[in-house]
Amino acid sequence: AAAYRELISYFPSSVLARESRAVLARFEAQLRNRPADVMISRNSAEQKVHESPGSLRLTNVRNFSGPDYARVVIDLSDEARYVERRTGNRLSIQLGSAAVTSSLYGRRFIVGNGTLLKRIVVSDGAVMQTPAQGTVQVDIEVGSLSSYSTFRLSEPERIVIDLHAAGSIAKPHTREASPIATPRSEIPARSVAAKAEAREAQPRTRNLSAADRNASMALPEITDPILPQPRASSPEAAAEALAAKVDAKAAQASIKRIVIDPGHGGHDTGTISPGGMREKDLVLDVARRLRAYIKNHYPDIEVIMTRDTDRFVALEERTAIANSRHADLFISVHANASPSRAASGVETFFLSPDRAPAEDLQAAARENARLAVNKTGEKAEPVFASVTVGNRVAESRELARYIQAGLVRGIGAQSPRTAMNRGVKHAPFVVLLGAAMPSVLAEVSFLSNPKDEALLQTGQFRERVAASLFAGLNGYLKKNRASEQKGEQKAK
Known part of the structure; x- marks a missing residue:
């Protein structure tokens, strides 16, 4: 709400101000007769427990909700132990030795009409009349809860809860059915500014010849993915083979919606090259070009961008957008960095419950926040193993293997060193956590390498990178459609 009021104060006679007033009026009408969602006892408020030095504070509750999926994020000031309890369509998260920050007193949390999420209530132990002192409980009410998962993230500390409605997995695609998930802890100002930002949304292909703009036509067709070196028989290899069989049937489903995720944005610049190129700008440009390739070659596939302008999007929101829109694929685009300026090459990551090498864990830590651990020396993988099942x-x-093949063979045709094959890898990237569809993160080059940076300064090479990403994706889509046709023939 504060963001809308600020827009009105700065531009009182503008179109943005008029739209801001309309949004504020709409939400005021929605909340007018509703009781507060943050209920704190008078005793707790008077004692100002939240001001105690070193005390654990609940600082905010954010939500991203669609018709049959919701993600709730509980923001905390420090590491917290919590207990979860489900009662019918209500999920309760109880925090011990905690308090609610005073800025939330009396807050009403906005949830979208027609979404799975119905209400979020925060209360302390005195209001709940529990014997435990310093207890805070978050009650999440949904329309029809089928399943849920929770996990903790650090830097900053938060608890993430994914909720799914009954029958949501089998729901068919409809473009009108699932609005983009929107953060609701505060009234979002993004929709108001969308028109002003729209002119920035088109791919930038200035000063490029027709051959450059159609770079994909000159790239090798990717008919086979990059495969790892053959491994000896092992439990891991057997598990991988079994997972492939389990996913084979799901792979025959038609791909109608793809989410492209340009990394970073807004105040989060990502890697900055020696010459000042910012990762957030590079990957947004590449993502826009990739979108154009998909739309041109597959007009029946809807393409959704997690951000289409230079704005910050929380890691949790990116996955929530894909889940709430029932995306079939999720592709996150990033650029790499290394302390060694000689480091170069491309690599593609996916999420797996298997342990990742230390180098790949460092890559995940650099791009995203880190996974929380419960005690010193505890391994991070068990924290997210339970939420990787939906990732297929x-x-x-x-x-990832097809995308990597496209990058290596496509970029390599122009600059073999830049496209050195660093492999298909797995690491706990937070942006992939909880994604309910095949999802990958591609590191398309090294901004820390001066020679790579020089290439990436040109629109021609960026077009080459986007075309290479599309070449790999195109190979995967063709394989998917061939599998789909075989499935239809067998059904007949």
Whole structure:
């Protein structure tokens, strides 16, 4: 709400101000007769427990909700132990030795009409009349809860809860059915500014010849993915083969919606090259070009961007956008960095419950926040193993192999050193956590390498990178459609 009021104060006679007033009026009408969602006892408020030095504070509750999926994020000031309890369509998260920050007192949390999420209520132990002192409880009410998962993230500390409605997995695609998930802890100002930002949304292909703009036509057709070196028989290899069989049937489903995720944005610049190129700007440009390739070659596929302008999007929101829109694929685009200016090459990641090498864990830590651990020396992987099931690991691995093949062979045709094959890898990238579809993260070059940076300064090479990403994706889509046709023939 504060963001809208600020827009009105700065531009009182503008179109943005008029739209801001309309949004504020709409939400005021929605909340007018509703009780507060943050209920704190008078005793707690008077004692100002939240001001105690070193005390754990609940600082905010954010939500991203669609018709049959919702993600709730509980923001905390420090590491917290919590207990979760489900009662019918209500999920309760109880925090011990905690308090609610005073800025939330009396807050009403906005949830979208017609979404799975119905209400979020925060209360302390005194209001709940529990014997435990210093207890805070978050109650999440949904329309029809089928399943849920929770995990903790650090830097900053938060608890993430994914909720799914009954029958949501089998829901068919409809473009009108699922609005983009929107953060609701505060009234979002993004929709108001969307018109002003729209002119920035088109791919930038200035000063490029027709041959450059159609760079994909000159790239090798990707008919086979990059495969790892053959491994000896092992439990891991057997598990991978089994997962591939489990995912094989799902892979025959038609791909109608793809989410492209340009990394970073807004105040989060990502990697900055020696010459000042910012990762957030590079990957947004490449993502726009990739979108254009998909739309041109597959007009029946809807393409959704997690951000289409230079704005910050929380890691949790990116996955929520893909889940709430029932995306079939999720592709996150990033650029790499290394302390060594000689480091070069491309690599593609997917999420897997298997342990990742230390180098790949460092890559995940650099791009995203880190996974929380419960005590010193505890391994991070068990924290997210339970939320990788929906990622369809075998399909994500296959998609990563095709994308990597496109990058190596496409970029390599112009600059073999820049396209050195660093492999298909798995690491706990937060942006991939909880994605309910095949999902990958592509590191398309090294901004820390001066020679790579010089290439990336040109629109021609950026077009080459986007075309290479599309070449790999195109190979995967053709394989998918061939599998779909075989499935239809067998059904007949």
